[in-house]
Amino acid sequence: MPLLEVRNLNISFKSAKGETRVVNDLSLEIEKGSLFGLAGESGSGKSLTALSIMGILPQGARATGEIFFGGRDLLRLPQDQMRSIRGKEISMVFQEPMTSLNPVLKVGYQLREAMLAHLPISKKEADERARRLLKSVKIPLPEVRMNDYPHQLSGGMRQRVMIAMAISCGPALLIADEPTTALDVTIEAQILELIDNLRKEHDLAVLLITHDLGTIAENAQTVGVMYAGRLVELSPVREIFYSPKHPYTIGLLESMPRRRGEPLKPIAGSVPPPDALPPGCKFSDRCRYMIPQCQRVEPALRELAPGHLARCIRSEELDWKP
Numbered sequence: 001m002p003l004l005e006v007r008n009l010n011i012s013f014k015s016a017k018g019e020t021r022v023v024n025d026l027s028l029e030i031e032k033g034s035l036f037g038l039a040g041e042s043g044s045g046k047s048l049t050a051l052s053i054m055g056i057l058p059q060g061a062r063a064t065g066e067i068f069f070g071g072r073d074l075l076r077l078p079q080d081q082m083r084s085i086r087g088k089e090i091s092m093v094f095q096e097p098m099t100s101l102n103p104v105l106k107v108g109y110q111l112r113e114a115m116l117a118h119l120p121i122s123k124k125e126a127d128e129r130a131r132r133l134l135k136s137v138k139i140p141l142p143e144v145r146m147n148d149y150p151h152q153l154s155g156g157m158r159q160r161v162m163i164a165m166a167i168s169c170g171p172a173l174l175i176a177d178e179p180t181t182a183l184d185v186t187i188e189a190q191i192l193e194l195i196d197n198l199r200k201e202h203d204l205a206v207l208l209i210t211h212d213l214g215t216i217a218e219n220a221q222t223v224g225v226m227y228a229g230r231l232v233e234l235s236p237v238r239e240i241f242y243s244p245k246h247p248y249t250i251g252l253l254e255s256m257p258r259r260r261g262e263p264l265k266p267i268a269g270s271v272p273p274p275d276a277l278p279p280g281c282k283f284s285d286r287c288r289y290m291i292p293q294c295q296r297v298e299p300a301l302r303e304l305a306p307g308h309l310a311r312c313i314r315s316e317e318l319d320w321k322p
Contacts, residue, residue, distance in 0.1 A: 009066075036222050108127065111130035136164070231301060
């Protein structure tokens with residue numbers, strides 16, 4: 001049984017125009033100890049999927065479907081049970097650590113507070129554990145940093161504190177939502193390496209959310225690609241880079257820097273708002289492989305090879321090579 005199984009997840013918002021669906025019939029599985037990469041442009045529904053797993057969707061949002069974690073359907077648990085799971089069994093690293101950490105509380109206090117809320121340990125034991133956690137995420141002089149405020153740390157160090165806080169209670173699943181946003185390339189690589197090392201050391205399952213396929217190329221075992229609230233491709237990581245089967249995935253790969261002097265090929269247009277999606281395939285208005293049939297019926301997600309699924313009627317005709 002997978003550690004996490006999302007089945008037919010739909011997320012919608014109510015507005016003056018009625019109900020608008022922003023995540024549509026999404027299904028995925030994450031095995032214990034594995035890293036699952038979820039990629040796509042901003043507005044594709046990646047972060048809302050993560051928030052639905054955590055049970056912290058914004059006001060006005062409604063999730064239906066099933067999210068099984070350890071045999072329990074998280075969407076049907078009472079709030080008090082979700083509070084006991086959130087932070088202890090499932091934890092999350094958010095995009096911007098400066099807004100996730102309390103600016104008026106010291107780093108050590110915030111780490112200790114998270115552990116005291118979920119673990120049967122004393123304040124002294126929590127302090128010692130906090131120091132060990134800061135050391136494990138490669139923060140120098142952890143005894144000193146315990147007494148620092150978030151603004152006294154660099155962006156990379158703040159993100160390491162957030163990772164330490166996320167693993168402090170020994171979760172089984174870590175959700176990392178764009179954990180390297182606004183960090184320079186060197187620090188980005190260090191943070192991604194740190195997350196993968198912690199995954200191996202603690203047998204963590206990791207859901208890594210990103211807009212850049214390149215950031216998950218090295219460490220993920222499985223990759224899901226989202227567009228306009230839909231999963232358009234799901235594949236083992238090697239296959240999606242060497243034999244993509246959806247035009248949107250091809251567009252993401254071509255927009256990545258490859259060889260010196262070779263121009264990038266951006267995807268034309270932009271993601272349409274969820275209440276103004278085109279008929280048929282939702283990528284049809286930006287797709288260079290589009291044929292008239294694409295605008296009539298939205299294709300289903302179908303299996304093309306073991307573990308490799310794509311939502312495109314022309315998948316077998318695509319022969320893209322890196």
